[in-house]
Amino acid sequence: MRVIGLMSGTSYDAIDAAAADLCLDGDTLTLKPLGLVSEPYDDALRKSLAAALPPATTTLAEVCRLDTRIGQAFAAAALHANGRLCDGRAELVASHGQTVYHWADRGTVHGTLQIGQPAWIAETTGLPVVADFRPRDIAAGGQGAPLVSLVDLLLLRGRPGTPVALNLGGIANLTAPDGTAFDTGPASALIDAAVRDFTGGRLPYDVDGALAARGSVHEPLLARLLDEPYYAQPAPRTTGKELFHAGYLRDALAGFPGLRPEDVVATLTRLAARTVADAVRTVRATEVIASGGGTRNPVLMGMLGDELGGVPVRTSDVLGLPSAAKEAYAFAVLGFLTVHGLPGTCPTSTGARHASLLGSVTPGHRGFPGGLPSGGGAERGPVRMVCEPGVLRG
Missing domain, CATH: 3.30.420.40 (ATPase, nucleotide binding domain)
Structure with missing residues (x-):
């Protein structure tokens, strides 16, 4: 059909x-x-x-x-x-x-x-x-x-070790071979919100990770963002822009005046990589098969690789699925x-x-x-x- x-x-x-x-x-x-x-x-x-x-x-x-x-x-x-x-x-x-x-x-x-x-x-x-x-x-x-x-489960079946499927959209979600699946948190949702705000809507997202590449991670802001209770909820869990929206970001930025836009975007990119990697570690994955628009952001993919250490990250293209x-x-x-x-x-x-x-x-x-x-x-x-x-x- x-x-x-x-x-x-x-x-x-x-x-x-x-x-x-x-x-x-x-x-x-x-x-x-x-x-x-x-x-x-x-x-x-x-x-x-x-x-x-x-x-x-x-x-x-x-x-x-x-x-x-x-x-x-x-x-x-x-x-x-x-x-x-x-x-x-x-x-x-x-x-x-x-x-x-x-x-x-x-x-x-x-x-x-x-x-x-x-x-x-x-x-x-x-x-x-x-x-x-x-x-x-x-x-x-x-x-x-x-x-x-x-x-994801149908596609991963038969692969060695513990492969997980990861989708990097506005929200990131993960599927493990035992059927465990959940939204890890924001992938591009907060990055996009920041870029639209900083550029007055001229740019809808961080094209090729260019803004993040010019910035540095602001550790106090990252720590505040990582305090979000959602990340501690057990699986299965799901979220969306009902939580991770522009207003949420503005509240998180309160108390950090004067941050450069590129530093904020770099921090949000690190947040996405860190929360995904934390989720991947909870299921003891030996391989990550990624897909979604976030795979086209080389800075996000690089940070994710750093956070995961020796766990290889590939895209679903290797399995024949674009x-x-x-x-x-x-x-x-x-x-x-x-x-x-x-x-x-x-x-x-x-x-x-x-x-x-x-x-x-x-x-x-x-x-x-x-x-x-x-x-x-x-x-x-x-x-x-x-x-x-x-x-x-x-």
């Missing part, structure tokens, strides 16, 4: 659309990546989204407008990906949507909200859409995250599992009572391929995943 996975992360800078051919043969899921297109949010939509995110207040009218406009943007990205990557022959779209709130309180997640109305995707592309993946896991007692842990698009590919896999009536969660990773069939289904112009999925195949899920070489476009 040819599937397009759509993802916009906590950095909310662009929509990634990754296309893959997926085939389940016995207990092995084979993924052939076909390429990635990345569609930046237009400036007006990005500003409206930023203005509505916590800790800001918003209105239901604005949520409705954002749900529609983001749905339309996702639809345009899916249509572009189908034409450019799939020659118009995609069969399914799996859309994560845009997270705007993750309701966590004292280690328990009560709800989550991803917007980007899937009806616009189905209407524009004519294809069936699986969306709204996270709430079912939360209803089953889980954290609703990290959902990519199931794909690191820049891994989350979009992961949701393509989760959508594929849903339409085949297979669970998309690992309860050990999310803390749920049981594995769940994920998502809500929006039929395409011709209904849904093979009829609506059911949970009847819940015991027949894959146990490993391999990636075949593909002719990547994008």
Whole structure:
């Protein structure tokens, strides 16, 4: 089945659309990546989204407008990906949507909200859409995250030692071979917030780690940031920009007047590396397989290597899965599992009572391929995943 996975992360800078051919043969899921297109949010939509995110207040009218406009943007990205990557022959779209709130309180997640109305995707592309993946896991007692842990486990199976999968997005998350998975804390979330503030919005992130490379780590600020109670919570745990946002950073900087912007960015980069490395050590990893936008920041990757000492850090490209698009590919896999009536969660990773069939289904112009999925195949899920070489476009 040819599937397009759509993802916009906590950095909310662009929509990634990754296309893959997926085939389940016995207990092995084979993924052939076909390429990635990345569609930046237009400036007006990005500003409206930023203005509505916590800790800001918003209105239901604005949520409705954002749900529609983001749905339309996702639809345009899916249509572009189908034409450019799939020659118009995609069969399914799996859309994560845009997270705007993750309701966590004292280690328990009560709800989550991803917007980007899937009806616009189905209407524009004519294809069936699986969306709204996270709430079912939360209803089953889980954290609703990290959902990519199931794909990580399939991909890591069979590797020697104790390999862990690490995603460096706005928030960093980690998956260990025993199913332990959790958000370690901010990867680029606070770095991005600082860069946008210091440049008046001219730069959305620290391009190639250039600001951090010019700065020095301010140890008292780093110590204050490391006092955050979240880092001491047991796994599974999950977080987001509900906690790690621009206001959080401003509060942390109080009492440290006159710090150079590049020193702040260097300190935040070290914070990300330190908290990830601390998490990696708790699971006694022998290898780190990294992915996400943070892998393109050489300063962050260098600091992470320093913090980990002799533990090698590689990207998921070595396993055949493009690191820049891994989350979009992961949701393509989760959508594929849903339409085949297979669970998309690992309860050990999310803390749920049981594995769940994920998502809500929006039929395409011709209904849904093979009829609506059911949970009847819940015991027949894959146990490993391999990636075949593909002719990547994008």
